[in-house]
Amino acid sequence: MNLDRQNQALQTLISSIQPADAAAMTSARERQSQLTKPARALGLLEDLSVRLAGIFGSDRPHPRGVAVIVAAGDHGVVAEGVSAYPPEVTPAMVAGFTASTPYGTGGAAVNVIARTVGAKVYVADVGVNAELPAHPALESVKVRMGTRNLRVESAMTAEETLQAILAGSEMAGRAIVEGADLLIPGEMGIGNTTAASAITARMLGASVESVTGRGTGVDDATLERKRQVISDALNRDASQVGDPLGVLADLGGLEIAFMLGVMLRAASERRAIVLDGFVEGSAALVGVALAPNLQDYLFPAGECAETGHAAQLAHLGLTPLFNLGLRLGEGTGGVLAAPMLLSAAATLREMQTFAEASVPDRE
Known part of the structure; x- marks a missing residue:
């Protein structure tokens, strides 16, 4: 592959990189607020899970x-x-x-x-x-x-x-x-x-x-x-x-x-x-x-x-x-x-919400 074709291939690769899915991250933050735990109880794992939601385009990301x-x-x-x-x-x-x-x-x-x-x-x-x-x-x-x-x-x-x-x-x-x-x-x-x-x-x-x-x-x-x-x-x-x-x-x-x-x-x-x-x-x-x-x-x-x-x-x-x-x-x-990272995604994906678990939510 000559230099021009190499440059073209690289530019195509770069241009195909899209931002994380903002809507999925918004939905993931909302879901995090409903999971059966005190707010921010999972600390950085919660932030990681939201970012993973943005990458995989789902508020229940499932990287494997x-x-x-x-x-x-x-x-x-x-x-x-x-x-x-x-x-x-x-x-x-x-x-x-x-x-x-x-x-x-x-x-x-x-x-x-x-x-x-x-x-x-x-x-x-x-x-x-x-x-x-x-x-x-x-x-x-x-x-x-x-x-x-x-x-x-x-x-x-x-x-x-x-x-x-x-x-x-x-x-x-x-x-x-x-x-x-x-x-x-x-x-x-x-x-x-x-x-x-x-x-x-x-x-x-x-x-x-x-x-x-x-x-x-x-x-x-x-x-x-x-x-x-x-x-x-x-x-x-x-x-x-x-x-x-x-x-x-x-x-x-x-x-x-x-x-x-x-x-x-x-x-x-x-x-x-x-x-x-x-x-x-x-x-x-x-x-x-x-x-x-x-x-x-x-x-x-x-x-x-x-x-x-x-x-x-x-x-x-x-x-x-x-x-x-x-x-x-x-x-x-x-x-x-x-x-x-896999655990962060799993908590967002698999934990029950307060409503699903019939657990009284905080006031």
């Missing part, structure tokens, strides 16, 4: 399947020594996502948690800097063997960026056809918090120090080097906040672009999107800048331990569901949040 789509990609910037782990970890972790274990496919944290809550795991190689063996649990949509070094040049071309976005959209579409109503973009890629910090600094106009954390747990010297690398990348002035796709191509990662595609497709199909952490948040910043209606479909899992995540959530107007100090990635936090 949960899918986490883990995109793997490498980053040329790791050559600058910004991570505590070598890039060889990325293909090794992909092997872990697809490994056969006594408990089922996959031995990584996201696999274990997904099995526990009944979520399906999809794994995509969008830019791992290694030739990975074919595996039935691995989708190969490799755009290139890792990104370029963002310190000295743009990480991706416009065409590569669009190719990764559209690959994410296609995989999200497959997950939806296979029953997913809650989609969780996840990622694996050594160096990706460097890219996410650079995107966040540019999109929010924030200082590098305020949005750059320790990622894989780097020491003080490496953290300072990481911040300098990001500053150098920003000082190239190769992208501006008014061109979100340009920012993504300049500073991002292939897996970040892929996750953006997952989000855009999910919203276009009126499905809920659960955001895991900081790297996913960087994709969401670009996504909402491109398609403001996307914001209606985003549900943050927890505030992760990575510096800058709180600023992302504040900009997006999202309240995290928990704070467990998570910073693993893979979509783990998003999978943990899925049962909360």
Whole structure:
């Protein structure tokens, strides 16, 4: 697909994202006020249920399947020594996502948690800097063997960026056809918090120090080097906040672009999107800048331990569901949040009203 056709496909996807159903949310709020509980007794779950009503167009929303789509990609910037782990970890972790274990496919944290809550795991190689063996649990949509070094040049071309976005959209579409109503973009890629910090600094106009954390747990010297690398990348002035796709191509990662595609497709199909952490948040910043209606479909899992995540959530107007100090990635936090969202929808859908239960209402 050439660049013009890629751009056209993306614009079609963006234009298909409609706002949440206001009438369904109004009806859901009215129903909430009649359920057998004191007003606001379910707290944030009530707000979540109303938002889900708006997404699914019903005051009795019934989301069912949960899918986490883990995109793997490498980053040329790791050559600058910004991570505590070598890039060889990325293909090794992909092997872990697809490994056969006594408990089922996959031995990584996201696999274990997904099995526990009944979520399906999809794994995509969008830019791992290694030739990975074919595996039935691995989708190969490799755009290139890792990104370029963002310190000295743009990480991706416009065409590569669009190719990764559209690959994410296609995989999200497959997950939806296979029953997913809650989609969780996840990622694996050594160096990706460097890219996410650079995107966040540019999109929010924030200082590098305020949005750059320790990622894989780097020491003080490496953290300072990481911040300098990001500053150098920003000082190239190769992208501006008014061109979100340009920012993504300049500073991002292939897996970040892929996750953006997952989000855009999910919203276009009126499905809920659960955001895991900081790297996913960087994709969401670009996504909402491109398609403001996307914001209606985003549900943050927890505030992760990575510096800058709180600023992302504040900009997006999202309240995290928990704070467990998570910073693993893979979509783990998003999978943990899925049962909360399903429960929120179930309370709105299945609880009796005071009239139905013949319970005296408050005066």
